[in-house]
Amino acid sequence: MRSKKWYDYLWIFSLTYLLLGFVNILFAWLGMICFIAPLVISIGCGNKAYCNKFCGRGQLFSLLGGRFGLSRKHDMPKWMRSKAFRYGFLIFFFTMFFVMLWNTYLVFAGNQPLKQVVKLLWTFKVSWHWAYHGTLFSEGVAQFAFGFYSIMLTSTILGFVTMLLFKPRSWCVYCPMGTMTQLICKAKNVTKSQKSDE
């Protein structure tokens, strides 16, 4: 077994991130790292080093499901592992992401008041006023934080449930970032093999 590297402890970052959202919602902005880093790595290097090495959420699930034994370690149902579901979930996830950006814009533009709410599973509104202590910037900055944290918490809940029911890192199968970076790598490697054919 290989020795532990610094990046094997990034699950601490993921856990801290989730907890900070209960303290001050503006910390939600840090989650942009989990969106930008995998894209930069896949576009720049043409690999999935983010998923393979650095993803703190994946490490957290493998720790909880593996070391702590919370996972049943059953196979996921076939439909959940299908490309149709993975690509479908990617489209759904990003549609909801753009809806969130639109709501942020409306608050920036002053057409909508700030809602101190975290929306779980795109449905359940949970009052989150205790984690809001004002912002030095526009209220839109806070609205984005509430919206982004909703996405992060929702996907953690989904990943946690599938961790319990199926394999520890079941989330990785339908993780929208993972699906997207795999598509980027596919596209990059097609052009790479075309270049070497020339």
Place this chain on the structure above:
Amino acid sequence: MKRKANVNTDLCVACGCCVKVCPKSAISVPDGVFAVVDSTLCVSCGKCAKECPASVIDIVGVHDEK
């Protein structure tokens, strides 16, 4: 006939869970599209197959190359 890990490359999600558990460093995800097994290193322990969240790794019999 030897037994080796075999990846269903079409359904692999390239998450790299298999890479982390392989005791022989016989498996890698070189281009971020699917996992590749180095059959000269694989000892068919089955750890990767057990770990794989997409359940796309099987331990299969392969004929010896002569």
